[in-house]
Amino acid sequence: MIETLLTVTDVKQWLYCPRVAYYMRCLPRVRPVTFRMQWAKDAHDDEAERERRRSLKTYGLADGERSYEVDLASEQLGIRGRVDLVVRRADEVIPIEYKDSDGRAGRHFQVQLAAYGLLLEEAFGLPARRGFLYFIPNRRGKQIELTDDLRDAARNTIREIVAMVQSETMPPPTPRRERCANCEFRRFCNDVI
16 A cells, blocks of 8 residues: 555546646656646635635525535545535535536546545545535536445546556556646656647
8 A cells, every 4th residue: 555645636637637646646746836726726715715605505505514625534545635615414414626617527526526525424424425516717516416436436546546656657648638738747748749
């Protein structure tokens, strides 16, 4: 097993482009910070402040206790992470993630949300049947059912990343080359045009 827990962000990155997870786990000192990354972080922080003034109606919820930036870790799952917002209700716990994205709930975002759901279930002892992706640009939340398929994908992805880290083998790049255009690691992938 690897020495430190993977992050839920590693899971998301692996599904977006496995090489990002490789660079972050196997070559952690090479990560450049781009203007776009800093801008997205600032937008995320601003949204977190606005969230404190919103009601839960944004998510179609009548009640629930909100907790912000909740740190979670699980030795059993092999991951740790910080959920942007957690809504705890009497019969469920709901992870909510802010995304500086155009409103498309890509599989990488959905599996990330499922990984947070698994962590929350272990921490709170309540089911996480659903989560929300809150898209900052259009200020809308999208409910995601945390299906068995998404949960299995999170667990399988963790196993794949652990195997990659242990072997220190660079994975192939994403087949979706348009993702490379804005990647902070694009100049490290000399085999990608």
